Amino acid sequence: MTLVKHVLDVKGREVHVIHPSALVFDALQMMADNNVGSLVVMEGEKLVGIITERHYARQIALKGRTSSGTLVADIMSTRVACVRPDQTVEECMAIMTKRGVRHLPVLEGGGVVGLVSIGDMVNSVISDQQFVIEQLEHFIHGDR
Template identity: 50%
Template sequence: MKTVSQILHAKGGTEVHTISPGETVLEAIRRMAEHGIGALVVTEGGAIVGMVSERDYARKVILMGRNSDQTAVREIMSPTVLYVRPQQSNEDCMALMANSRVRHLPVMESGRLIGLISMGDLVKDIISDQQFTIEQLEHYISGQHA
């Protein structure tokens, strides 16, 4: 299994999109749409104070009849943030996500936010590993092994 660090590298970067808790939910949704992502890390004064996702929006704004342009991110964000470290494995992340029912995990190193891993990143990594194994087995079976 690959490490979080390897997955971030394969993903092509460690850019993490953030938002402050006082900004509107409408701005959060705009940023997610602009960057093609499903969640933002909520930060204040350089510290992580929560996560806000499309799921939070659907459940806490749309279903509750709130206005996106009048609701602050702090009102709908999830204040408990689980995170992983770069040396942790794909399996560690999958277990944490499944047990906690979250889809995004910030990656922290020495108290610093260095990346974000999503369920999609992990699934993509697993599929890539499986495809490689299948190709190796096909070459072995067909007698094309080295």
């Protein structure tokens, strides 16, 4: 079973952070600049929320608000599902499915040490399956 810490070892531990008092426009710009779909919302060292492209679509675009006139704090999720580095990819996928989220901050020692997405989880599962397939092919062909 692949653990979250192994996924972070492959994808990296960079976390893009924004303050709750920032404008949604700035959050969108940061997401676009970094090619990510979410930002962790922090006040100092404290995780206070998460903002995603989905928040923008549902809370700004569909409600006729403006991204340049709305604060991140006004649309972010404050009940953030989080995981630990020692949890499995399967556990993460179950949490994502149950909570209806696509991004999970990774917490260790009280701090955010990474962020995993549903795409990261799918890539990990595909990689694991590809490894098993290759091993079975070698076994079938007698390559030991």
